[in-house]
Amino acid sequence: MVRDGFFYGGGMLAAAALIAWLAAWPYAIPVLLLAAFFFWFFRDPERQVPAAPGAIVSPADGKVTAVAESEVDGVRRTRLSIFLNVFNVHVNRSPIAGVVRAVEYKRGKFGNAMGAVSSDQNEQNIVTVEGEGHTVIFKQIAGLLARRIVFTPRPGDVLARGQRVGLIKFSSRVDVVLGPDAVLAVTVGDHVKGGSSILGHFAPAPARPVLQAELQTSRKAD
Numbered sequence: 001m002v003r004d005g006f007f008y009g010g011g012m013l014a015a016a017a018l019i020a021w022l023a024a025w026p027y028a029i030p031v032l033l034l035a036a037f038f039f040w041f042f043r044d045p046e047r048q049v050p051a052a053p054g055a056i057v058s059p060a061d062g063k064v065t066a067v068a069e070s071e072v073d074g075v076r077r078t079r080l081s082i083f084l085n086v087f088n089v090h091v092n093r094s095p096i097a098g099v100v101r102a103v104e105y106k107r108g109k110f111g112n113a114m115g116a117v118s119s120d121q122n123e124q125n126i127v128t129v130e131g132e133g134h135t136v137i138f139k140q141i142a143g144l145l146a147r148r149i150v151f152t153p154r155p156g157d158v159l160a161r162g163q164r165v166g167l168i169k170f171s172s173r174v175d176v177v178l179g180p181d182a183v184l185a186v187t188v189g190d191h192v193k194g195g196s197s198i199l200g201h202f203a204p205a206p207a208r209p210v211l212q213a214e215l216q217t218s219r220k221a222d
Contacts, residue, residue, distance in 0.1 A: 009042075013035045047162060056182060057197060058194050058195070060088075060194045062084040077178060078177070079176070080186070092140060092164070094163045095136050099157070100127065100154065103154065104125070106123065106125070122142050124139045124140060134202045138174060138177065139175040141172060141174065150168070150169075152165060181202055182201070185200045
């Protein structure tokens with residue numbers, strides 16, 4: 001369980017105890033149910049991360065709601081949108097192994113995350129990860145209910161494929177932006193699981209020397 005579950009769920013349990021003490025225990029039942037929901041919502045199950053070379057795994061649980069072309073720095077890329085409802089696991093994971101090149105928090109609206117404009121207009125966290133000669137951009141996007149985005153790694157950190165990197169609290173959306181060298185393995189309507197579902201594959205490519213040096217430095221530090 002994510003520690004936030006203890007904060008939210010524990011707070012509700014304390015409130016239920018207070019209500020039961022001041023009034024009667026039946027009045028505390030709705031608050032107890034809310035506490036149970038928070039403990040369940042912030043669950044963090046283990047996932048079997050695929051070891052296939054070049055695999056790109058889903059950074060989130062949810063449903064693929066869009067696959068569209070997008071232009072980033074003059075390069076045509078493919079954008080996959082994954083919608084998370086309140087019943088999905090909200091822990092986010094890295095889609096590939098590599099180095100965090102950039103993390104940009106962008107303030108914006110809290111509109112419906114299902115809408116096409118939410119990818120650009122909603123409040124979001126934009127993460128760029130580079131690994132083995134490929135670059136993946138993924139966005140943690142806030143929605144109507146999601147008002148808190150958490151991302152713990154910093155630029156320069158080395159991530160493993162499927163590694164936990166943060167979460168979005170309550171219903172939200174994650175976009176994955178892939179380059180032209182990626183071959184998709186999912187389509188609109190598919191349900192995916194963070195860290196275990198494969199979104200696509202990259203063709204094998206030799207690792208860049210700078211990345212190899214960073215990985216070796218990280219291993220020595222560990």
